[in-house]
Amino acid sequence: MKKIKWGILGLGKIAGKFAAGLKDVEGAELYAVASRSKTKAETFAKEHEATKLFSSYEAMLEDKDLDVVYIATPHVFHHQQTLLCLDHKKAVLCEKPFAMNKKQVEEMIAKAKKENVFLMEAMWTQFLPHFLFVIEQIKSEKYGKIKNLKADFGFPAPVDLDKRLYNKDLGGGSLLDIGIYPIFMAMSALGMPKEIQAKANFSETGIDEDCNMVFEYDGGIEAELSSSIVKKTPTTAVIQLEKATITLNTRFHEPTSLTIKTPKGEEIKEFQVKANGYNFEAEHVQKMLLEVKTESGEMTFARSLQLIDLLDKVRDEIGLEY
Ligand SMILES: NC(=O)c1ccc[n+]([C@@H]2O[C@H](COP(=O)([O-])OP(=O)(O)OC[C@H]3O[C@@H](n4cnc5c(N)ncnc54)[C@H](OP(=O)(O)O)[C@@H]3O)[C@@H](O)[C@H]2O)c1
Structure with a gap:
């Protein structure tokens, strides 16, 4: 072949x-x-x-x-x-x-x-087995509907203007680099919010060192999301459903395990992942190319547009311009 x-x-x-x-x-x-x-x-x-x-x-x-x-x-x-x-x-x-x-x-x-x-x-993340499993659980409503979601991503990065994270000309800052993952988690689990609130602290170089967001959905459901390049945070995603709490363990955006807590007890679910996880998106692209597709059936244009729309809206809220 x-x-x-x-x-x-x-x-x-x-x-x-x-x-x-x-x-x-x-x-x-x-x-x-x-x-x-x-x-x-x-x-x-x-x-x-x-x-x-x-x-x-x-x-x-x-x-x-x-x-x-x-x-x-x-x-x-x-x-x-x-x-x-x-x-x-x-x-x-x-x-x-x-x-x-x-x-x-x-x-x-x-x-x-x-x-x-x-x-x-x-x-x-879209192509990782633990993530796909969680989305399947949510869609099937096996554990009922979502009541609340929390996701964070934070690590202290040394201030270095030669590196892209603190460099505004290179699109630096926590939101676009890592805040995108908690946002992607909320978008995948809950769809598009009706309201967004966000606050950020800025570095001397003009980039957001951290960003705290609340996405509001119908029925009073909220997603509390954050990113930081100045402090270490758990880097987990915790989804409270009516009959269970599912935690995507640290670091939730990469190959990891899940903790599923129900009134009956706690189960840790592991996933066998060959290689480092970047193989899955590449395999998907190859499948699409072999099928002569011009758009992914998973990470669709519509999803990418929703994701960038959310990033734009958070940027508007915190006043981050490039
Ligand atoms: N999916 C993930 O898990 C993941 C993880 C980390 C980063 N990312 C994304 O991947 C992208 C790259 O991140 P990275 O951490 O790999 O960045 P990086 O280590 O800074 O590397 C970026 C590369 O881009 C090239 N480049 C071209 N013009 C440049 C310029 N003016 N200044 C600096 N570099 C320039 C350089 O390659 P040459 O010198 O070889 O031309 C450089 O090595 C970002 O958009 C980031 O969000 C994704």
């Missing part, structure tokens, strides 16, 4: 993890890697056994055999680089957040539709 030829654009931290995950994906070949630095591309290609290396992103996109590009650069570049890949008729899996705002995401989607080329946001 023909292997799917992957290319990675931007060889930072997440690129390395994705490349490691790809090793466990049947039918995948790490065909190309592209960096702005030749030395970096050489080192990365050697470590991850990539077939080809490029010292410019554009040069990689000229390769006629490349099937799909994984964009792993800071958020501010996602929009322009996705358009560039689509111009070259390359399928795209682009890191989260998909782009800096809804207008950009709409343009990316319109372009993918125009070129008839596959595009998906790399929201890897």
Whole structure:
């Protein structure tokens, strides 16, 4: 069977993890890697056994055999680089957040539709077994309806302007980087809220160091969500249902276990996960490409639009502009 030829654009931290995950994906070949630095591309290609290396992103996109590009650069570049890949008729899996705002995401989607080329946001949590199991429990109402949801993501990151987290020009801040996960959890479990309240503290560099949000839904149901790059927080998601409390244990956005507490007792449910978890989104993309789909049936355009809409609304509330 023909292997799917992957290319990675931007060889930072997440690129390395994705490349490691790809090793466990049947039918995948790490065909190309592209960096702005030749030395970096050489080192990365050697470590991850990539077939080809490029010292410019554009040069990689000229390769006629490349099937799909994984964009792993800071958020501010996602929009322009996705358009560039689509111009070259390359399928795209682009890191989260998909782009800096809804207008950009709409343009990316319109372009993918125009070129008839596959595009998906790399929201890897969507494809993880524990997450899929939880969503199934919620949808089936096995434990009744949701009464309340709490999700947080926090870790102290050293202040370093050379790194993207504190750098406003690179789209830094807690909300877009990690706040997106609690928001994604609430959106997946409860849908779109009718009201949003949010507060944030800002760093000297003008990015949100932390962000506390309350999403309000019909029937007085609330989702309490937070992100922080100044303090460690549990990084769990706790869903209170009528007949059980399900906790996605730390760290809830990556492969993990669940604790299901009912009046009868407590069960810990483990999930067998090969590789590091990035394999699942890559497997899904390959399936979509083999089926000649141009949109994911799971991480759909509609879901990406809802997600960026929520991020935009929280940004409006806290007054965070880029
Ligand atoms: N799914 C996940 O679990 C996960 C985890 C972490 C991050 N992410 C997402 O992945 C993206 C990248 O995050 P990361 O932590 O990998 O970032 P990073 O370590 O800073 O790497 C980003 C890479 O982007 C490239 N780049 C291009 N222009 C750049 C510029 N002007 N400044 C800095 N880098 C530039 C660089 O690659 P070259 O030097 O090789 O060109 C750099 O190594 C972000 O959007 C983030 O939200 C996702």
